[in-house]
Amino acid sequence: MSVKHPVIAVTGSSGAGTTTVKNAFEHIFRRENINPLIVEGDSYHCFDRAAMKEAIGEFAKKGKQLSHFGPEANHFDLISDTFKAYGDTGKCRRRYYLHSDEEAAEHNARLSTDLTPGQFTPWEDIDYETDVLFYEGLHGGVVNGDVNVAEYVDLLVGVVPIVNLEWIQKIHRDNAQRGYSAEAIVDTILRRMDDYVHYITPQFSRTDINFQRVPTVDTSNPFIARDIPTPDESFIVIRFRDHKGTDFPYLLNMIDGAFMSRPNTIVVPGGKMGFAMELILAPRIHQMTEAKQKA
Numbered sequence: 001m002s003v004k005h006p007v008i009a010v011t012g013s014s015g016a017g018t019t020t021v022k023n024a025f026e027h028i029f030r031r032e033n034i035n036p037l038i039v040e041g042d043s044y045h046c047f048d049r050a051a052m053k054e055a056i057g058e059f060a061k062k063g064k065q066l067s068h069f070g071p072e073a074n075h076f077d078l079i080s081d082t083f084k085a086y087g088d089t090g091k092c093r094r095r096y097y098l099h100s101d102e103e104a105a106e107h108n109a110r111l112s113t114d115l116t117p118g119q120f121t122p123w124e125d126i127d128y129e130t131d132v133l134f135y136e137g138l139h140g141g142v143v144n145g146d147v148n149v150a151e152y153v154d155l156l157v158g159v160v161p162i163v164n165l166e167w168i169q170k171i172h173r174d175n176a177q178r179g180y181s182a183e184a185i186v187d188t189i190l191r192r193m194d195d196y197v198h199y200i201t202p203q204f205s206r207t208d209i210n211f212q213r214v215p216t217v218d219t220s221n222p223f224i225a226r227d228i229p230t231p232d233e234s235f236i237v238i239r240f241r242d243h244k245g246t247d248f249p250y251l252l253n254m255i256d257g258a259f260m261s262r263p264n265t266i267v268v269p270g271g272k273m274g275f276a277m278e279l280i281l282a283p284r285i286h287q288m289t290e291a292k293q294k295a
Contacts, residue, residue, distance in 0.1 A: 002087030003295045006288050007133045007152055008036075009083075009140025011207070012159035013069070013166065013200050021159050021211065022136050024277035028285050029134075037130040039082065041137010042097035044075045049118025056191075067188075069138060070195030076147045079139055083152035086133045096121045131289065141203035150206045155284060158207035165215050165229065167222040186223060209280065212237040213270060234270030237261070238280065246280075254279055 010021045029036050045068060047055050052066075052073065059066040066072055086092040098104045098117050107121050108114060115121065141150040141158070150156060161169065167189060174180040174188075204210055213236055215229035240246055243264040252258050255276055257269040268276045 002152075002154060003291050005087050005090040005133070006154040006292060007083045007087055007135070008155045008157070008285075009135040009137075009149075009153045010157045010159060011041075011138065011140030011142075011203050013138060013196065020274055021157055021277060024274055024281060025134060025285075027278060028282050029132075031282070032285060032289060034131045034285070034289060035129070036132050036134040037086070037092075037094070037126060039092075039094055039133060039135045040096060041079075041135060041139060042099070043095045043120065044079050044137070044139070045097060045120075046073050046075060048097075048120055065191045065194060067192040067195045069192050069200050071144050071199065074139060076139060076142055076144050076149060079135075079142070080147050080149045080152060083133065083135075083149060087152055087154075090130065091125070091127050092133070093123045094126050095123045131292070138200065139203070141206045142199055143202070143206075144199065150203070154288065155209075156203075156207045157281070158204045158210040160204055160210065161213040162215070162219075164219040164222040165213060165234075168219060168225045168228055171222065171225075172228050182223070208241050210237075210239045210241075211273070211277065212239070213273070231270035231273060236268050236270055236273045236276065237265060238268065238276065239265045251276070251279060 008025070010025070012021075025036075028034075045052070052068075055073070056066045059072075068074070082092045082094075096103070096107060098107060098115055098119055098121065100117055104115050104117050104119075111121060113121070135153075139149060140153060141156045143150055160166070170189065171182060171185050174185045175182065180188075213234050215234045217229050217233050219225060219229065239262075241264075248260060248266060251266055252260070255268050255272050257272070258276075259267055261267050
């Protein structure tokens with residue numbers, strides 16, 4: 001934990017909707033005139049795209065499962081080291097995982113390299129001044145043995161739809177954007193399940209704030225769903241680990257249709273998710289920057 005060099009992490013599994021939270025943070029950073037250092041969770045994978053396919057095959061020959069959710073495919077220790085280094089000094093190392101041709105072209109022009117999608121850029125020392133480190137990825141609050149990433153995070157935010165909705169989103173995204181067959185996507189879900197249970201789910205007990213999207217339509221069989229439930233067909237369950245200091249009457253007044261389900265939990269209409277996030281997160285970021293200035 002660091003007052004002078006705070007670390008913010010948004011954690012959630014593939015297709016969970018962390019991009020919505022990232023957008024909310026970007027709006028807050030812009031309004032508060034905060035210069036963040038963006039760190040992407042995918043950059044801490046052990047294997048590039050081609051090597052991952054080979055490694056999955058090698059693990060399968062040994063009767064083992066390998067997935068991007070687990071420790072064998074990720075540098076949990078480097079995430080922890082990055083957060084600690086930034087918290088101590090405001091400096092760290094960073095690289096990028098190239099998801100697309102556009103990203104590859106951007107970084108090739110910047111680095112004078114010839115990288116292709118699915119590869120990593122070289123590690124770079126980030127020694128210029130920034131106000132906060134902002135991480136978005138799978139493992140912002142992971143704990144594994146002696147490696148405890150969560151202990152170095154000043155604000156940990158979880159984004160997790162109920163699991164059937166998460167699967168529906170993944171199936172539709174991977175089919176539409178990546179051309180994977182339904183059978184291949186289901187195989188990936190099954191291969192990831194053990195790591196999901198042991199390394200993804202426990203993080204949401206460590207989050208300071210958790211946003212869980214719950215559909216109000218039937219998602220009992222996600223493997224035959226024809227479409228993704230819309231935001232208006234959902235509620236967002238928002239749970240606070242420490243609800244002291246949260247102005248719930250203000251939130252209930254500002255968010256039409258919101259209600260309290262527990263003393264530490266507010267429920268808002270799905271279409272109000274981004275608005276609710278900004279109302280909830282902005283005061284915390286403001287407090288963080290004020291404490292940083294005083295330090």
